[in-house]
Amino acid sequence: MQKVIFIGGPTASGKTKLAIEVAKELNGEIVSCDSMQIYKDMTIGTAKPTVEEMQGIPHYMLDVVSPEERYSVADYKKDATKAIDAILEKGKVPIVVGGTGLYAEALIHGIEYNEIEVEEEYRKHLEEIAEKEGLEKLYEMAKQIDGEACQKISQRDQKRICRILEIYHATGKTKTELEIESRRKGPKFQFILFGITMEREKLYERINQRVDKMMEEGLIEEVEALLKKYQTFPTAMQGLGYKEVVDYLEGNSTKEEMIETIKRETRRYAKRQLTWFRRYKDMIWLDGLGDIQNNRNIILEEYRGNKNKCEEKES
Numbered sequence: 001m002q003k004v005i006f007i008g009g010p011t012a013s014g015k016t017k018l019a020i021e022v023a024k025e026l027n028g029e030i031v032s033c034d035s036m037q038i039y040k041d042m043t044i045g046t047a048k049p050t051v052e053e054m055q056g057i058p059h060y061m062l063d064v065v066s067p068e069e070r071y072s073v074a075d076y077k078k079d080a081t082k083a084i085d086a087i088l089e090k091g092k093v094p095i096v097v098g099g100t101g102l103y104a105e106a107l108i109h110g111i112e113y114n115e116i117e118v119e120e121e122y123r124k125h126l127e128e129i130a131e132k133e134g135l136e137k138l139y140e141m142a143k144q145i146d147g148e149a150c151q152k153i154s155q156r157d158q159k160r161i162c163r164i165l166e167i168y169h170a171t172g173k174t175k176t177e178l179e180i181e182s183r184r185k186g187p188k189f190q191f192i193l194f195g196i197t198m199e200r201e202k203l204y205e206r207i208n209q210r211v212d213k214m215m216e217e218g219l220i221e222e223v224e225a226l227l228k229k230y231q232t233f234p235t236a237m238q239g240l241g242y243k244e245v246v247d248y249l250e251g252n253s254t255k256e257e258m259i260e261t262i263k264r265e266t267r268r269y270a271k272r273q274l275t276w277f278r279r280y281k282d283m284i285w286l287d288g289l290g291d292i293q294n295n296r297n298i299i300l301e302e303y304r305g306n307k308n309k310c311e312e313k314e315s
Helices: 013-026 073-089 101-108 120-133 135-145 156-173 175-182 200-215 217-230 244-250 255-277 292-314
Strands: 003-008 030-031 093-097 190-198 284-287
Touching: 003 101, 003 292, 013 093, 013 156, 013 244, 013 292, 073 101, 101 190, 101 255, 120 135, 120 156, 135 156, 156 175, 175 244, 190 292, 200 217, 200 244, 200 255, 217 244, 244 255, 284 292
Parallel strands: 003 093, 003 190, 030 093, 190 284
Antiparallel strands: none
């Protein structure tokens, strides 16, 4: 199997910056593994890298879908696989970078998702329950059906809570059961896994600073522009940062409360990301507060050593 580098970890840990340094050394190109950076016109709140930050390194899976469209893990797996194939065909090294655990899982384990038709009536029914009885009610319903899948998601993630219920309603099987079945084929690529970690207080400090920077750069204005440009947001506005700004614009919180909520929920999200990636036994952990060139060299050494071992076996 072809070798692919994966760099994961919590938000604000420096994944993209490190990936760009690695790409410059390996003649690599980057595939984003972020469930929000896929959306067009959503830049500030998703912390998309700027053209200057990319330093000429091609990036895939950014700005690929309208916020008005639904985009699933299955869609990502299909599109990201095509991007990796395109990079390999050019003789370059694919570097997958991001912190969305479900997207990473689909690629790393080669999960094949069957197209599941969802009844719009049932989807509306679930949305009504969330509105009238609260998201907690939906989460408890999902937990009774598929407790294992619920452990992997946030209790505030309406999109994925509904997905667990929709899959069971449409197929009679749980999401977990279908994923076990879908792994039988195995992954298409061999991923060399790297994770970035750091002292929690330092990470939280960086998250708080990032949120303040987003506000300075115009996150509120970005959300206002999105609400004017697009009519519906099936999943995009459920993204961290965006839903809180919408809540503020609707008069349900003060600006200060909104900012503090984003910081708090982002810290919680970062904690869940670390928990998720620590499940991977083969992941090589890097100190996010350490020297970036040292971390780059660790990745280069591991990738080249792994590649040489495979070439020796083949010969």
